[in-house]
Amino acid sequence: MTLTPVLSAHWDEPDSYKISGYQRHGGYTAFKKAFATGPDEIISIVKDSGLRGRGGAGFPTGLKWSFVPQGDDKPHYLVVNADESEPGACKDTPLMMANPHSLIEGIIIAAYAMRANHAFIYIRGEIPHVFRRVDNAIREAYAAGYLGKNIMGSGFDLEVVLHAGAGAYICGEETALLDSLEGRRGQPRLKPPFPAVSGLYASPSCVNNVETIANIPYLINNGVDWFRSFGTEKSPGFKLFSVSGHVNRPGVYEAPLGITMRELLEHAGGVRNGHSVKFWLPGGSSVPMLTPDLLDTPLTYEDIAAAGSMLGTGTPMIFDETTSVVRAVTGWISFYKHESCGKCTPCREGTWWLSDVLHRFEAGHGTESDLDKLIEICEQIAGRSFCALGDAAATPFPAALKYFRDEFIQATSTPANVSFDPVAATVFAGASL
Amino acid sequence: MSISETTREQAREIIARYPQARSALLPMLHLMQAEEGYVSADGISLCAEELGLTTAEVAAVATFYTMYHRKPAGEYHIGVCINPSCGILGGDAIWEKVSGRLGIGHDEVTPDGKISLERIECQAACTHAPVMTANWEFLDNMTPESALDVIEKLAKGKEVISTRGPRIRTFKENSLTLAGFNDGLVDDGVQADEQMLAGLKRAKELGQSAPGVKI
Ligand SMILES: Cc1cc2nc3c(=O)[nH]c(=O)nc-3n(C[C@H](O)[C@H](O)[C@H](O)COP(=O)(O)O)c2cc1C
């Protein structure tokens, strides 16, 4: 399957992040078309396109927008989730750095469709240069009259506020994000009520991922049939795949959903020379790892699920045979332990236990009965936690054990850094340390 | 040290951006760090006063988020990404080198207050692994050598340029940026670098594109 740069088509032009660069290729024509079309019709188009949220869960975007009640008296809010913190995910960040205006135009259209006069972009605080690019795009859009009061004489008003988070993965979870945006600790809310009914400031709200919203201008300008000419029936469209790990050319590759991991890997220059794929994760550390025999699986929501994992953020990580699975899993679990917000017991306590026991394996002191213990803890966390972070924390270990039980057995007597020379796994392996 | 009047006025500017005042709290805490290099008791009091909250309510928020420091950060706050995509590809080795050279560990500051260190999690830059940050600006594709070079330059007050961003400024300066005050540096650094352009370049080499795209 071929590469299809759409969102990334002009990133090689020096002013790609400026309004001049965006408008050179027809940017800021889609929202005018949308204003002429009408809000309900826009929601129908987004529904018909089959666009699914790019934040990880793949929820149908048009359907989500239609949940925002219309004709009520309450203010509506569009909140863009720009918290990108899922380990492995690096697609929203480059998009906002190189092409932030597609996000701003998408916001105008989305807010218009759901009748929101206020939009927020919640961006993780650790990416100041991306913050600058988005901030500048907002300023340019205001100066051009595309944001503010009575935009282009349409009668539609829209204020956009850029808001920096402060370092908390859990704030990517949409209800924790809303609490954080309200100036509170970022802890998830009980659902229902869903944000569409009672979200930001207890008003109807919609939280969408950056890439989801950035798709909208392209969809509106090119139409449903065009959009559906990419991808599959259940996973239409194209996707920014960030490919990382032990590959020759790590980077962002935009392709239709349905491209296989093997094809994508080939575009990325293949696995490091002289090495072979050991395991890979299709979309972040929160999805189960897969083995090389599954590289021909099309990267769609449905095919990856059938293969036993999830597409997640669609940001594959590839590890070669120099990698200790025990070490990788221990690293990810340490992350979830660090990021657990502490609201519910299974996740708060469970991630500590998992991390504790896995560190024993990493040090070569695990026992076989510890493996049962780890599975038991995962079972106590999964499905019993307050939010999806808990489920994510319970994901890496069972998959790793399924495919690499031998390595965990080895780690009952040998430390991971003895079984696997850590230097060999680095990008500077061979160079003097 | 008490917070200046200028900062108080800037805090009010932040509050004015939001439909409800309390939403201003996170950027206000970044603003407090812009003045003091950390969130002090005075910073907490100012936020509480301006938002009509108790200091306990503000402190509860400030302590939840890892970017807020409870004691002064170094002038250059260095992060080394140890999340597996970076850690395995070299971040763990870089951490050992940097921490060893500076003689400080996670969440510690050099005695001269110049550099503080943090083991950081994924920075949405795994395509650039191993990744470091200086006052959160990207330092991509690091090696132990280039990491030590950066540290030495910053410690001596020499210029270091982010691989995807501007010259590294101080922790306080960047905190002001995150509080939403325009620093005029948007045009610094590349619009996109090699890894960000990898797919586009490959598509062009192969003559591949998205058919019929308008925009
Ligand atoms: C722990 C956790 C972290 C998340 N982080 C992000 C994130 O950084 N960005 C994002 O868009 N979605 C993230 N999500 C998913 C959001 O909750 C939400 O589903 C998404 O923003 C919806 O947007 P979409 O429908 O456009 O995909 C996260 C979910 C969880 C449970």
Ligand code: SF4
């Ligand atoms: S599952 Fe974890 S992150 Fe989610 S609410 Fe419970 S403690 Fe917090």
Ligand code: FES
């Ligand atoms: S793991 Fe370091 S940037 Fe993602």
